[in-house]
Amino acid sequence: xxxxxxxxxxxxxxxxxxxxxxxxxxxxxxxxxxxxxxxxxxxxxxxxxxxxxxxxxxxxxxxxxxxxxxxxxxxxxxxxxxxxxxxxxxxxxxxxxxxxxxxxxxxxxxxxxxxxxxxxxxxxxxxxxxxxxxxxxxxxxxxxxxxxxxxxxxxxxx
Ligand code: FES
Ligand code: FES
Numbered sequence: 285x286x287x288x289x290x291x292x293x294x295x296x297x298x299x300x301x302x303x304x305x306x307x308x309x310x311x312x313x314x315x316x317x318x319x320x321x322x323x324x325x326x327x328x329x330x331x332x333x334x335x336x337x338x339x340x341x342x343x344x345x346x347x348x349x350x351x352x353x354x355x356x357x358x359x360x361x362x363x364x365x366x367x368x369x370x371x372x373x374x375x376x377x378x379x380x381x382x383x384x385x386x387x388x389x390x391x392x393x394x395x396x397x398x399x400x401x402x403x404x405x406x407x408x409x410x411x412x413x414x415x416x417x418x419x420x421x422x423x424x425x426x427x428x429x430x431x432x433x434x435x436x437x438x439x440x441x442x
Contacts, residue, residue: 285300285301285302286300286301286302286303286349287299287300288300288301288310288348288349288351288352289352289353290351290352290353290354290355290356291354291355291356292311292315292317292356292358293317293356293357293358293360293361294357294361297315299314299315299348301314301348301349303347303349304347305347305348305349306325306343306344306345306346306347306348307334307336307341307343307344307346307347307348307350307351307356308320308322308325308332308343308344309348310348311334311343311348311356311358317358317360319358319359319360319388320332320334320343320358320359320388320389321385321386321388321389322344323385323386323417324344325344326344326345327342327344327345328417329386329389329416329417330342330386330389330390330393330415330416330417331385331386331388331389331416331417332344332389333388333389333390333392333393333415333416334356334357334358334359334388334389334392335356335357335358335392335395335396336351336354336355336356337354337355338355338357338396339396340392340393340396342415358388359388359391359392362391362395365395367395367398367399367433368391368395370398370433370436370437371391371394371395371398371429371430371433372391374428374429374430374432374433375387375390375391375425375426375429377429377432378425378426378428378429378432379421379425380421380425380426380428380429381420381421381425381426382420382421383419383420385419385420386416386417386418386419386420389416390413390416390418390426393412393413393415393416394413394426394429394430394433396412397409397412397413397430397434398430398433398434398437402434402437402438403434404430404434406427406431409427409430409431409434410423410427413426413427413430
């Protein structure tokens with residue numbers, strides 16, 4: 285076992301983990317944070333995407349032990365987040381989810397797009413979403429939802 289110390293959703297966490305435990309399994313099974321979904325478990329589908337030190341990260345590929353000292357944010361941590369609130373509203377308005385399985389990962393990537401690429405056009409949004417697969421909706425609604433948030437923030441930068 286490895287002694288792990290990191291920050292999860294703003295809270296300092298100390299735990300013992302097996303060297304091969306993935307970050308996703310650590311969060312779901314040891315921290316009770318089941319909002320992070322697992323699909324392929326091999327880095328392809330993006331369902332497990334969350335934020336590590338503010339970067340979208342596939343948590344099925346990262347070992348928990350490799351996150352020593354880092355700050356992890358899961359979908360459970362965004363209740364007070366302005367951008368996530370805009371994205372949630374836009375995803376609903378644009379029918380950007382159906383079963384919702386991909387949605388936590390989609391939202392993690394979408395939030396990163398809004399922060400990092402405020403001038404992104406639809407082609408760039410699609411490029412950035414290439415690592416997140418949705419088997420229900422297609423991508424039109426998802427791209428429109430992110431576009432809606434980018435447009436709103438450009439119109440009202442405050
Ligand atoms: Fe991690 Fe598919 S479950 S990329
Ligand atoms: Fe079902 Fe995306 S909404 S997989």
